[in-house]
Amino acid sequence: MNSAAQASYTLGELAERIEARLVGDANLRVSGLATLTDAGPGDLAFLANRAYLKYLADTRASAVLVHPAHGEACPCPRLELENPYLGYARLSHLFDPLANQPSRGVHPAATVSPQASLGAHVEVGANCVIEAGVEIADDCVIGAGSFIGADTRIGRGSRLHANVTLYHGVTVGERAILHSGCVIGGDGFGFAHDGQRWEKIAQLGGVTLGDDVEVGSCSSIDRGALGDTVIGNGVKIDSQVQIAHNVQIGDHSALAGCVGIAGSTKVGRHCLLGGGVGLSGHLTLADGVQITGMSLVTNSILEPGVYSSGTGSMSNSQWRKNAVRFKQLDEIAKRLTRLERDMRDS
Known part of the structure; x- marks a missing residue:
């Protein structure tokens, strides 16, 4: 063939x-x-x-x-x-040289729990570990060295490249592509402070990925603290992206490299986040929002459109002058307010 x-x-x-x-x-x-x-x-x-x-x-x-x-x-x-x-x-x-390759079955060096369920034409590479309760649907490929934790489900036609980690209780939809080194279902960054030290909060939720999701290499999607972190259908996530616990991303949104999203933020459908964008926690982005690269978003955005923050590059000497002026803005604003008040009173 x-x-x-x-x-x-x-x-x-x-x-x-x-x-x-x-x-x-x-x-x-x-x-x-x-x-x-x-x-x-x-x-x-x-x-x-x-x-x-x-x-x-x-x-x-x-x-x-x-x-x-x-x-x-x-x-x-x-x-x-x-x-x-x-x-x-x-x-x-x-x-694509990866397309239409016949399944090579389960490699003898893989460890597959007898309590796991593998569909037809599933390929499992060398040194994979598949724990009890895992369900892998037909036509999936699990790359060498990947780990699939207990009670995780993977939909039909999905491909995990080498060294992908899925923690327990993760759900992956159909035709997903997960690239090497990505980690799905690790603990969210949840701690309580007693005044002296941090007390860890057990992360009891999971992660749900919809159909046709792609996750780039070395990206992390944390499990929810209670409910699931949810990634909608058709979402495309680039490499080295961090998605915190209980984040929700709507269908067909796209996140470029090095995006970071803090916990419990909700991103709408058909949103575009440029490289290096940071979203603070507990925000809401409406459908159709586009954030340009390296922007920091600290408030919810409730109307579709293109949004930016920060300043463009310039010579260092010009940036240093502007940095001084940035520090003076508050005083300038106060002086302007006093001047306007004096003009009204005169």
């Missing part, structure tokens, strides 16, 4: 898959995807950003996926689509 990496498709087949308009030979075969500058014979390239239009005329690709507005400038057969980047995303799965 050929792997996905060796597969080839006719332009006619690809056009039908993404409902694109084909201009050229429908029987021309391509066996890979590449950028305009790197493509060679046998490759399908794509143009999704006008900044790269200058490379179109000289591409060596056998065919190009383009917007109809750029079709006439294409020197080779083409697939025309209103959203070529979306078309590229859908076609990329056809050439």
